[in-house]
Amino acid sequence: MSSKGPPRAAHPAPSGGGGSAAAKPQAWRSLSTYWPALALVTPALVVVGVFFVVPLLLSAIGAFRAADGGFTLAHFEKSLELYTRDLVFTLGIVALSTVLIALVATAIAGYLTLGESPRAVAVLRWLYRWPLFIPFVVTGQVMRTFLAKNGMLNHALIGTGLIEPISAQSMLDWRGIVIAFVWKQAPFVTLLVAGAMAALAREHIEAARNLGAPRWRVLVEIVLPQVRGTLLVGLVLSFVTMLSVLSVPLMINPNSPTMITVDVAYRINTFADYAVANALCLLSLLVAAFGAAFYLRHAVRRAESGA
Amino acid sequence: MKSRMLLSVAVLGLFAATPAVAQTTLNVVTAGDQNMVDYVNNYLGPRFEKMNPGVQVRAVGTGPGDSGSQKIYEKLSAQQKAGAATWDVDVAVVHQRGAATMVGDKLLMPYRNDIAAGKLVSRDTAKNALGADVDGYVLPMFHSQIAFAYNPDLVKAPPKSFGELAEWVKKNPKQFGYNGVKGGMSGVGFVMGWVAANSGMGDKLEKGPYDPAAKATIEKSLTSLKDFNQYVVMTPGNAGTLDMLNRGEIAMGPVWVDMFYTWMADGKMNPKVKLELPSPGLPGQPMYYVIPAKAANAAMAKKFIDFAESPEVQADGIVKQFNWYPGIDPQYVQSKLEPAAWNKLFTDISPATLAKNGRPFPLSQYFTDIVEGYERVVLK
Numbered sequence: 001m002s003s004k005g006p007p008r009a010a011h012p013a014p015s016g017g018g019g020s021a022a023a024k025p026q027a028w029r030s031l032s033t034y035w036p037a038l039a040l041v042t043p044a045l046v047v048v049g050v051f052f053v054v055p056l057l058l059s060a061i062g063a064f065r066a067a068d069g070g071f072t073l074a075h076f077e078k079s080l081e082l083y084t085r086d087l088v089f090t091l092g093i094v095a096l097s098t099v100l101i102a103l104v105a106t107a108i109a110g111y112l113t114l115g116e117s118p119r120a121v122a123v124l125r126w127l128y129r130w131p132l133f134i135p136f137v138v139t140g141q142v143m144r145t146f147l148a149k150n151g152m153l154n155h156a157l158i159g160t161g162l163i164e165p166i167s168a169q170s171m172l173d174w175r176g177i178v179i180a181f182v183w184k185q186a187p188f189v190t191l192l193v194a195g196a197m198a199a200l201a202r203e204h205i206e207a208a209r210n211l212g213a214p215r216w217r218v219l220v221e222i223v224l225p226q227v228r229g230t231l232l233v234g235l236v237l238s239f240v241t242m243l244s245v246l247s248v249p250l251m252i253n254p255n256s257p258t259m260i261t262v263d264v265a266y267r268i269n270t271f272a273d274y275a276v277a278n279a280l281c282l283l284s285l286l287v288a289a290f291g292a293a294f295y296l297r298h299a300v301r302r303a304e305s306g307a
Numbered sequence: 308m309k310s311r312m313l314l315s316v317a318v319l320g321l322f323a324a325t326p327a328v329a330q331t332t333l334n335v336v337t338a339g340d341q342n343m344v345d346y347v348n349n350y351l352g353p354r355f356e357k358m359n360p361g362v363q364v365r366a367v368g369t370g371p372g373d374s375g376s377q378k379i380y381e382k383l384s385a386q387q388k389a390g391a392a393t394w395d396v397d398v399a400v401v402h403q404r405g406a407a408t409m410v411g412d413k414l415l416m417p418y419r420n421d422i423a424a425g426k427l428v429s430r431d432t433a434k435n436a437l438g439a440d441v442d443g444y445v446l447p448m449f450h451s452q453i454a455f456a457y458n459p460d461l462v463k464a465p466p467k468s469f470g471e472l473a474e475w476v477k478k479n480p481k482q483f484g485y486n487g488v489k490g491g492m493s494g495v496g497f498v499m500g501w502v503a504a505n506s507g508m509g510d511k512l513e514k515g516p517y518d519p520a521a522k523a524t525i526e527k528s529l530t531s532l533k534d535f536n537q538y539v540v541m542t543p544g545n546a547g548t549l550d551m552l553n554r555g556e557i558a559m560g561p562v563w564v565d566m567f568y569t570w571m572a573d574g575k576m577n578p579k580v581k582l583e584l585p586s587p588g589l590p591g592q593p594m595y596y597v598i599p600a601k602a603a604n605a606a607m608a609k610k611f612i613d614f615a616e617s618p619e620v621q622a623d624g625i626v627k628q629f630n631w632y633p634g635i636d637p638q639y640v641q642s643k644l645e646p647a648a649w650n651k652l653f654t655d656i657s658p659a660t661l662a663k664n665g666r667p668f669p670l671s672q673y674f675t676d677i678v679e680g681y682e683r684v685v686l687k
Contacts, residue, residue, distance in 0.1 A: 082682045144543060150554040170556065172543055255487035255541040257686075266489045269374030270678060 063278035075279040082263075083280060089257035091287060093174055094242045097181040098235050104182060105189035105234070109227075110219040112190075113197040114205070132187045136180075140251035143180045147171040147252075176252040177259070181242050189234035196230035197223055229298060236295045240288050260284050333607050335366045336382075337400035338375025339594060342569060342629060344368035347400075350624050355614055362607060371545075372492055376405025383414045383599050393603040398596060398611055400448055403432070404671060406595045407439030416598045417443035422609050424616035429636035431667075432593045438515050438670035445595035446616055449631035452564045452591035452665050453496035454582045454656060456549070461558035468586040469504035473531070476538040484540035484548055484557035488678045491545035492592075495678065497561040499669055500589040501535075502528050502677050509587055512669035522676050529677075529684040536685060553577050561589065564656070568630035582655035588664035593634060618643050626652060632661075 066072035108128050115121040131139070146152050149170035157163045171179065200223065208218045224231070249259040260280055267277040335352075337343045344366050352364035369378040379399050386394045401409065409415050419425035419433070420443060430450070434442040457465045461482070466472040476483045486494035503509035506528035508521060540557055542548040548560040549567065553576050562582075570576040596612045598605055614620060621633045622643035632652065633640040641649050653661070668674060 082679075082686075085687065144547075144550075148551070148554060149556040170540070173541075250490075252543060253541070254490040254543060255686075258489065262489060265374075269372065269377060270488075271675065272377055272380075 059278045063282050075275045079279040085257050090259045097178050098239050100182045101186045104186040108190045109194035112194045114215045128187050131184050136245050137247035139180050139184045140248040147176045173253050180248045185238040192234040193231050196227040236291045240291045332363045333397050335398045336396045338369050340371045373404050376401040394599045394601045396599050397602045397604045397608040403436040407436040410441050410444050415444045416600045418598050419443045422613040424613050427635040447593035447634035449625045449634045450593045453589045454584045456562045457559040465583045480538045482558040484542040484560040486542045488681050493545045493561045496590045512673045517672040526680045526684050529680050533685045565631045584656045584664045588666040590668045591665045
């Protein structure tokens with residue numbers, strides 16, 4: 001996530017350069033300056049290779065391998081036959097959550113930057129980070145009792161007279177999953193965006209305020225365009241994270257339609273069917289790849305512009 | 308020189324001080340809910356350790372449902388493939404599907420005839436696990452049963468059969484809840500019961516032979532389940548059904564009898580809620596004690612299971628404390644319990660009803676056809 005990107009090749013090695021290297025041929029010199037960098041990066045590369053790339057490749061191969069070892073597309077056919085609805089549902093839930101997270105994060109970060117009551121800002125700053133430290137599985141558990149038909153939310157709404165007891169309904173379906181995701185991920189994006197907003201030069205904001213612009217206009221027209229990149233990166237990271245969460249859909253709504261992670265766990269646990277599970281993983285990887293491509297393009301652009 | 312001698316004397320003394328029996332750790336790995344781990348750690352383990360000085364019982368849980376057994380299977384299978392001389396699991400507690408696969412892959416050791424308690428089992432499940440021959444390799448730890456739990460304040464006359472249930476939900480929409488096939492076995496069991504009742508192939512599902520052509524009949528009965536589902540609530544898991552019953556959000560739903568009684572005993576369940584076992588029946592299943600083929604402490608494992616299957620432990624531990632139906636023949640257990648404790652287990656469901664409507668799960672192949680059919684027909 002660092003904006004610095006990969007280590008710059010132009011940096012000289014901390015030692016060993018010196019006069020003697022200058023006498024050697026150009027190619028040899030560049031290799032010798034690379035050695036320490038290579039040595040430093042090797043352990044990380046090995047870990048990534050052994051624990052991430054190899055399992056990923058094995059999983060990809062498994063998705064195309066028939067029981068007799070030959071090539072087959074049967075696992076994808078089965079995945080699409082049984083789980084197309086869940087794939088669409090997953091995409092819908094995650095997309096909707098991402099939009100809501102953007103709104104919530106912008107609102108909170110905007111108030112932290114433009115709010116005029118120091119006390120309210122301090123309280124909000126203290127409060128909004130709490131969900132960051134709560135694991136997804138706990139979020140799922142909390143929501144399970146909070147959002148139930150006779151749960152705390154409906155009790156509060158009935159108690160305040162906002163709804164009639166008869167119209168209370170359970171939100172332990174797609175709505176529950178969206179609420180849990182937004183509750184958990186909005187603070188993360190807020191943290192990034194609020195940081196970026198705090199780093200902005202205040203002149204534009206103050207000029208706009210002096211000219212009589214209301215705060216929401218300052219937020220939408222002055223502040224937001226300047227932190228757009230950070231906001232998008234935060235959203236892409238949230239998007240990819242939410243795609244991979246198993247605990248929340250499992251605890252709130254494991255029945256159809258459900259998220260693809262539940263189906264992956266179900267294929268393995270009930271049928272020991274790793275092939276279809278692998279195919280489902282590849283399909284969700286495809287979805288995540290859109291996010292990753294977007295993120296990389298943005299990160300590269302920032303690195304190139306020297307930000 | 309002198310100090311070295313002193314040191315060796317001290318070392319010798321240290322050895323002499325340790326008890327003659329070497330410390331043995333008996334690794335018990337159990338699938339199932341947390342109550343299974345609690346049972347071994349809090350009940351069985353301490354008693355067995357007291358009787359066998361120098362033995363330490365260590366229980367590990369691998370999680371609920373067939374996936375828990377699947378994890379044990381994968382661990383043993385990996386050790387088999389690696390050619391390990393001894394395996395680090397001494398006793399495993401697994402579901403029927405897991406036991407059938409493990410026997411098929413030669414991962415288990417036959418032991419029933421080696422222990423005294425082996426003669427106390429009578430039910431068919433000691434020999435047959437979902438159509439697979441497991442004779443000699445397993446002893447049922449307990450039997451559990453799925454039944455409808457209902458709130459008598461809301462349901463005066465609970466449906467006695469699946470046919471009556473289908474009528475009932477139309478009159479009382481969103482009052483029946485179950486957890487589908489992806490949220491735990493009580494929902495899976497309900498689906499099995501539905502298919503057995505509506506496909507007209509109940510007996511064939513349990514006894515075989517397997518006929519792939521029956522898929523069409525199965526899927527036809529699932530079509531009516533799709534219609535049924537419009538009138539019911541989907542709950543989040545086995546515990547989710549109990550939760551919703553307790554909060555009054557549903558009036559009826561399928562639950563595991565032992566979980567139900569445990570929740571009741573812990574004060575987590577409305578004490579008015581009752582059980583009903585409808586006709587033609589709902590499935591139940593045992594959990595099995597098994598010993599891996601190359602268990603490091605096989606002799607001690609046999610001793611442990613013999614103890615766990617003794618009428619005293621089955622009476623006090625399995626029935627009285629954990630509300631399971633006994634794994635061995637009830638006649639040996641009933642005499643060890645006062646009538647009140649025994650009757651508590653049969654308050655709502657009589658032994659006769661249990662014998663008639665307590666069914667085994669279908670054969671593995673039918674099981675797979677039914678849950679996949681559910682995904683194909685009901686969830687689409």
